[in-house]
Amino acid sequence: MNESKRAFGFETRMLHAGHIPDAVTGARAVPIYQTTSYVFDDTDFAAQLFELKQYGNIYTRIMNPTTAVFEERLASLENATGCLATASGQAAQFIALATLLQPEDEIVASAHLYGGTYTQFSHTLRKLCVKAHFVDPTDPKNFERALTPKTRALYGETIGNPRGSILDIEAAAEIAKARRIPLIVDNTFATPWLCRPIDFGATIVVHSATKFIGGHGTSIAGALLESGNFDYSHYPTVSDPSPSYHNLKFYETFGHYGFLMKARAETLRDVGACISPFNSFLLIQGLETLSLRMERHVQNALAVAQFLKSHPKVEWVSYAGLPDSPYHALAKKYTPKGPGAVFAFGVRGGREAGKKFIEALQIFSHLANVGDAKSLVIHPASTTHQQLSDEELQKCGVGPELIRLSIGLETLEDLLWDLDQALLATSR
Template sequence: MNKYEHFETATLHGGQEPDPTTLSRAVPVYRTSSYVFKSADHAARLFALKEFGNIYSRLGNPTNEVLEQRVSILEGGAASVAVSSGTSAIFYAIITLAKAGDEIISAPNLYGGTYTMFDAILPDLGITVRFADHRDPESFDRLVTEKTRAFYIETIGNPVLDVIDIEAVAAIAKKHHLPLIVDGTFTTPYLLRTIEHGANIVINSLTKWMGGHGTAIGGIMTDAGNFDWSDPRFSLFTQPDRNYHGLRWALDLPPELARIAFALRFRTVPLRNLGACLSPDNAWIFLQGLETLHLRMSRHSENALQVAQFLAKHPKVAWVRYPGLPTDPTYPIAQRYLKRGFGGMVVFGPRGGKAAAERFIDGLRLFSHLANVGDAKSLALHPASTSHSQLTEEQQREGGLSPDLVRLSIGLESIEDIIGDIEQSLGRI
């Protein structure tokens, strides 16, 4: 039997065998900047992609390689590249396939940093991002032009938790022969393997549930290996690349490497030359988190559902959003995709608006008030004044964010203690 046949087994064994020299069972941390070449020919072959191996830890590291292979197995992808943060993974993914004059079509219900990158930073580099309506997949179709190079969505939008119909968006992307980039951070591959539903490139913030303990920052990109980059529109893959001695990524590589042309260009162009590399120590931390991902995501989802059900009945709560509530607008879509649970995030608005939301945040005792999600500990935030504060009020509302919204990342504590803290804080309003 393939030992990676089941997700739970892959979280523990994927990408690693005991070290043949030391017989170490655990993954070693390789704290080295560089690696010795066996000969001049060996070095040349590595740089020419005629042989894979270690060159410099900005490009790759044996500890990071285990993490990358494990995530590829969990996602069902062909190759992954780990970087120093989730936002670096997003930025590098975009500039791997798009250049000045190109366009991206994105859903608007994004993490605040991603929205700012798309709305302000990429346009300064000459890449235009057009925002579709995440509730209407056909809106992506209407925005496609000859300059479009990719679609971009999040599985569960941050922070309003709308679940997007991935297959519907993927079908439109396929119709136009465009890659679909999916940020799967809020679901992780345990709850949703987006490649099975049409994703071509998957982004995950390792900082969140994959690491799961709030101890390190990192991100990872997974190339599904299922997109043909030989279309002349993708000139970064079909024209000689001056970043890499004139190589045409989609045309000059042997078939087995052309399949992962995106991952190779991602690693050897933006990562190699811009340098947002992941430290091996952080990679090791994330590997520890992945070993319990399946256990934690089940508990996060179980606790979050109970919190959502509690809030939905509370007299001081004006509204609540959770994909697992039958009353949620995206519940019919969530039911189709999220068979193992609906995730660890709950958002709600207390009666009394923004002032009441701030009072609730200040009254929490067990929850930590900080700008993160996916920790084993329960966390709370008021996004409109923090993580999404750089957006205008109009932009916030376009993504579904209202001034009274409280974002709760539900942890692994006793559900009685979690609900008890929420209840006592609501009592202060």
């Protein structure tokens, strides 16, 4: 056995972290453990497992060996202490907040959020008596101004959906640290290849793994990760004796694993939003090529943004990779390889032109997803954000002319051709 330690690189960890070929078969690929449950060694061991005195497999609603590979691999890539995979990104953020908060608690969230997140906070959390204050994240001081004595977390997206604003993670983390509350960052649009929020002071990272992590658009999934650096001793939800585990104190007993153990053994167990082992397998296939795909995604995205910028039928382009973007400086700091491949532009002619544009596209798929290997397009005002009132829409920075693109891996010239012919079709 080699005596030394080594800091393995990102790409090596994309391929190897979390998976050791098993001792019996030596199977090189990660096996799909499509099982609901696991035979116990004996009654003593079973009792220990149920009391969480042993780490081990009990039931796939709580853990699964294929899923564990996905979880540990993503934890390694995000420099996190651990990971909990979930049925969807919505489930991941809900489980993170449901683990952390109790009724009457409040959070301060960026208003530049995915529409589904916005409604989860403004409606479902509200029904559970948790209030979210939404603030313009382009000035991080807005997070500070919205703090109340009940604020228990800050929340934002590395790259905001849909206009591509960049969160000043370090500034938000400082505000959170001064108040001893965690900063939760949705890193879906960046992926750990472009940005690792924990390196900038975030405590909890959430993902919709459905997007670039999978990359193939086949599987809905999510993940939450934790830094291991946050002191939860003043969070009763994590540190108080847990009545559903014989008064086990998760933070005292599991230390830096306490939050994630609680999220898994209690919240996931009770909420039930577990990931399918087969989806975990597909996401592992995605992670193995993450850096290669993201490199091409951001290359194509920049070229498309530059093309649109000079197009006469385009009113504006909001991509932080363009030097005149108000978020360019933040993008250089937080996503130096490129600020993702999802951005928005305004088509000349407003709502009508927007519809014509989408109808004329031949290669871009019109659908409600981002982060596929294929290029995607959507008109948020009529789809993802349609539940929001006009006032809420404006707060999210979504106008009627706004078109959101997710730039894929097709031949660049074909993407430019498609956009050009569809833009020209708007004036016909």
